[in-house]
Amino acid sequence: MKANMMKAAYLPGNREVILKEVAIPEPGHGEVLIKMKASTICGSDIRAIYREHLGKGPEAYQNKICGHEPCGQIVKCGPGLRRFKENDRVIIYHISGCGVCNNCRRGYMISCTNEKYRRAYGWQRDGGMAEYILAEEKDLVALPDSLTYADGAQVACGFGTVYEGLEKIGISGNHTVLVVGLGPVGLASCMLAKAMGANKVIGVDTVQERLGIALEKGLVNDGFLSDEEALSKILAATSAHGVERAVDCSGNTHGRQLAIRATREWGKIVFIGEGGTVEFNPSPDMLHGQKTIFGSWVTSIWKMEILVENLVKWGIHPESLITNRFDLDHVTEAYELMDKGRCGKVGIFFDEELK
């Protein structure tokens, strides 16, 4: 391969991954070139791009280099940088916004309203499944020395999303927290809920392997298979009260029903899992129990910075949820494994992170 070329992965749909050789980009004003170190696979990639191109609007994949959970080291700086420099270790907040709409000014570039300038890495602009990535300085979050690049990749999307959702419902030692759906986002919810002080965490999933991972890693106090008995088991585990806080990561109507019905009076529920539908009976399920349901989409860049700071304080490592590491040459196998869902987090790693 020529010196100025790199390998990069694309998702044409139909469960295919294509590796191409493309030119290493040059950073322009306010931009940096980052040597990729860790690039994990998100459930959204599988749902909206890998199987088939389902996404519309902000989820419309425009045949760019895939991967929106990038973390690496700055190797080249364009002119006009204000904070970051060569050799800095950085997480990329995975949506580049216009910077001047109201949501961008709040730090929620995920909700940027400018159609021309809102471009997500791995969707509408090149992402992390390549040897290098070009990023804007304003999208960077500094990665502390005590966190690994794999930790950082986990924060870029999944852990950031979870932290936002948990902050919305508020978690403390007063709370038993139910997490429905134990894919990577669900496992992250269990881990952060405990770190934020939850007194007990209960996990539920339809897949035995995922339940097994949550129990083995000590992320849940109780784990139940999601079946007709799940609700009565949760009630039995909470002295018949139900949980104070519930997090839906399943995106499934039955999962969401369980999250709502297993929540006690005055409790709070947050929906993080994407897609699907939900059907419930507002009066008995919600109104009469004085319950509140929140919706949450990704997070703000300032909250991502606080999360990174807190991870160091709490002494926890999101990378512990990664079950399978592949190099870029095996990117096809990585997506195949993630698609089957009988695993924890899967990713592509480089250099010292390839262990």
Ligand SMILES: [Zn+2]
């Ligand atoms: Zn994601």
Ligand SMILES: [Zn+2]
């Ligand atoms: Zn904007």
